[in-house]
Amino acid sequence: MNANYVILCIDDEETILDSLSMELSGCFPGVELELVQDNAEAEELARELLAEGLEIPVVVCDYIMPGRKGDEVLAAIHAIAPKARTVMLTGQSSLDGVTKAINRANLYRYIAKPWDRDDLILTLQGALESYVQDATIQRQNAELKELNEGLERKVEERTAELRAANAELAEANRTSNQYLDIIDQHVLICRIDKAGAIVYVSEAFCRKSGFERQELIGRNYWQTLYFNLSESRIREIMTTLERGETWQGEIRHQSKDGRDYWVHEIVSPDLVDESLVLGFTSIRQDITDKKAVEELSITDALTGLYNRRHFNSVLERELGRAREDGQRLAFAIFDVDHFKAYNDNHGHAAGDEVLKRIGRLLNERYRRGRDYVFRIGGEEFAVLLTVRRPDEAEAAAAGLVAAVEALELPHGHSPVSPCITISLGLRLISPDEAPVTVDQVFTEADTRLYRAKAGGRNRYVL
Ligand SMILES: [Mg+2]
The missing domain is CATH 3.30.450.20 (PAS domain)
Structure with missing residues (x-):
């Protein structure tokens, strides 16, 4: 039994209190018995007990007392300790007092004097158990309520989290839909x-x-x-x-x-x-x-030289002009020896640098008004010069082959030379010969280029 329990007994007769004390002692182990003779003090005592943290599960009170009647005293105690089970002792059958006590003090039982001891003990035992049961139910209810509130809080928290996550998801969805729309429309x-x-x-x-x-x-x-x-x-x-x-x-x-x-x-x-x-x-x-734009352009983007498209129109125009003016032309095409091996080993960016360097060399060497230099394919270049004598053309061809090697651009994968070299085919066009087409000139120069390669590269063939 709870060690904080006190059974409060109120009676104006000392002998009654004594017999209550005697009969009840030892019946409720762990429960204290407080005996009060003066009913005015009873309220005071009840307050003090509660203030000390004790509980009053049962109050036993006489009905006939000087001053106040038992039902009034119980009503006063009930106001202080509303959960206490109240039991009234009546000397005579006073239904009036019992009714009042039931209504005002929530009377648990009344016992007629003189009482039967067993009946008294059973009644108080029942009152005590009823109090304990109520307290237990209340405690369990409080625990359930707390548990419920905890669950409700968790549900609320989770709901809020889900709502926030949903909002984020909706926003992300909206954004990605926007992106998808942009991609759909523009990519x-x-x-x-x-x-x-x-x-x-x-x-x-x-x-x-x-x-x-x-x-x-x-x-x-x-x-x-x-x-x-x-x-x-x-x-x-x-x-x-x-x-x-x-x-x-x-x-x-x-x-x-x-x-x-x-x-x-x-x-x-x-x-x-x-x-x-x-x-x-x-x-x-x-x-x-x-x-x-590229198709309209006449220059090659990498080297800045004239491109293949412009080459065709220039060659055609210059062939006609030279014939009219009685001038001699030298047409050469050349390409870089073992350029694929160079690219494979040094990479395309390095290969592009070689082509640009050769482009610069051509621009530097052929600056006269009637000199033209072209890049006509990957590593293939062409030069068109107006010359006075055939040996001038040969000297130009030999000079160009030597000048490229003299750039000393390390190759490392050419059996011809440690450096970048070229092979060149040369075709002279004399004003005396039968008219030739662009294609003829090109094909003949190309055949000589092929022979220069077959002959060991790093050379020219006329
Ligand atoms: Mg009395």
């Missing part, structure tokens, strides 16, 4: 499955290619969009992709309605775990305008 993008079937195309891609989206989805990418490309070009791209590598390059495509457009295209494999190929993604950049 030429196409996704292809492993078998080559188109699974996604952007709106921008559709506009540029002239196809409707539904005309492309499910169709074979290569057959539908590369129809104007050569087999070998497609094979080159496929081979790169099959190695799991990204292919990129400039391609001239044709739209559905036959318009040509140029793109810089990047096709990369969509990999899982860096090996399993799911499909491919093609991203194209429209470079039609850039290509148009």
Whole structure:
């Protein structure tokens, strides 16, 4: 039993209190018994006990007392300790007092004097148990309430967290949808499955290619969009992709309605775990305008020399002019010896530097009004000079071959020389000979270039 329990007994007769004390002692182990004769003191004592942290589970009170009646005393105690079980002792059957006590003090039981000891003990035991049971239920209720409140708090917290996460997700979704929309509208993008079937195309891609989206989805990418490309070009791209590598390059495509457009295209494999190929993604950049400018241009972007296109018109014009003026022309084409080996070993950037250096050399050597220098292919150059005598042309050819070697650009992978060298074919055009076409002159110079190479390179052939 709770060690804080006190049973309060109030009676104006000392003998009654004595007999209560005697009969009850030892019946409720751990529970104290407080006996009060003066009912005015009883309230005071009840307050003191509660203030000390004790509990009053049961109050036993006589009915007939001087001053106040038992029901009034119990009502006063009930106001102080509302949970206490109240028991009234009545000397005569006074139903009036019992009724009042029931109404005002929540009377638990009344016991008639003289009482039967067992009945008294059982009654108080019942009162005590009822109090303890109530207290237990109340404690359990409080615990349940606390548990419930805790759960409610957790639910609220989780709800708030979920709401915040949802808001974040919605915002992220909105942003990524915006990005997807921008990509769709402005980026030429196409996704292809492993078998080559188109699974996604952007709106921008559709506009540029002239196809409707539904005309492309499910169709074979290569057959539908590369129809104007050569087999070998497609094979080159496929081979790169099959190695799991990204292919990129400039391609001239044709739209559905036959318009040509140029793109810089990047096709990369969509990999899982860096090996399993799911499909491919093609991203194209429209470079039609850039290509148009290039086509109008007469200079080669890398070396600044005249380009192949301008070469044709200049050669044609100069052949006619020299014939009219009775002048002699020297036409040479040359290329860099073992240039592929150079690129393979030093990289394309270094290769480009060599070409630029040769371009500068040509510009420095041939500055006269009727001298023309061209880059006509990868590592292939051409020179057109107006000369007075054939030996002047030969000297120019020999000088150029020597000058390139004298640049001392280390090669390291050429059996001809430690340095970069060239092989040159020379064709003289005399005003006396039968008229020749641009193609003839070119082919004949090219044949001599071939002979210069066959003859060991780093030389010229006239
Ligand atoms: Mg009395």
